[in-house]
Amino acid sequence: MGPFDMYAILGHVGGALINVLVGMGFGFALERAGFGNSLNLSAQFYFRNMRVLKVMFTAIITAMLLMFWANALGILDYDKIWVNPTYMWPGIVGGFIFGIGFVVGGYCPGTALVSLATLKIDGILFVAGLCIGMFFFGETIDSFRTFWEHSGFLGRLTLQDWLGLSAGAVAFLVTLMALGMFVAAEKTEAYFAKKDAEAKLG
């Protein structure tokens, strides 16, 4: 029963090779989705093209449902997979600032890497910026370390723990929310496409 550890099963080199293959699948999917292009990503925040939301939430519910079913079938033990520990306030503050970097620079780290891979100069510079930003973080972290390590630290906290619901109920609600967001995204795109067309004519 999973999760497996390819490094333990295949050794360091074998595990690394499988890891590169999984990474390739990731990079391939991101590039196919159009995420090597900052214009496709930034358009999300002006409601013109909501690919970011569609791809992201489709991926989340696909993986979530596969894990849920695998767990139910006894193929994967959900209690043994890595669930990002919750550091609530650093996550929210960091996420908000990250969002600003996203709309200013046009990429996030994974998408910038596929942009770099296809030789986009803006993607290459974004990656360079990431390195510089991480360096600055290390230079300044001691001034806000207490906030970073302790503020809202709740450990392995899942949505089902937090809401007091079963995993199945949460998976159902998340799927429902995603479907609602897809409908809203399609309607929003259609609305702005019409508005832009009218503005061009008028």
Place this chain on the structure above:
Amino acid sequence: MNTNSKAERYMNPYVAGVLLGVVLFASFMLFGHGLGASGGIAQFTAALVDKIWPGHADQNAYLAGLVRTGAPPLDTWLIFEVVGIILGGFVSGLLAGRVKLETYKGPHINNRTRWAYALIGGIIAGFAVRISRGCTSGQALSGGASLSAGSWAFMFAVFGGAYAFAYFVRKLWN
């Protein structure tokens, strides 16, 4: 050929999302954790600083933890994943005829402005991603699918920050 031919060759977003979701599930199944991008870039930064400024990575309160582990900073799963992302992106781009030295930018700015903001945006995101301990891959996608409460809070905060600031940089994109 019309000007949209390039955009039309991108995959349907829902199909691409399913593909990405299957890869994400495979990662959980094979390694017990999700995908990551920024972690590998942090390891790379640590190795780079260690190389060009010997001794300084040890003085950097965050990078020190990455170079002092005993193993070389480039010998981790995070780096293998980044290598894979770059290879996979390259293969996809090659098949679609999108591997080409160029700059994506809004219609009303020049290349130099775009480059400056790409770098600045990267610096902001790089600093922030260490505060949040993960990016749209390691937190939003992976923590989102494994139903981490903190990752969901992070995800909504990312959209919140981006939408809140979008107005101020609208000239860059529109």
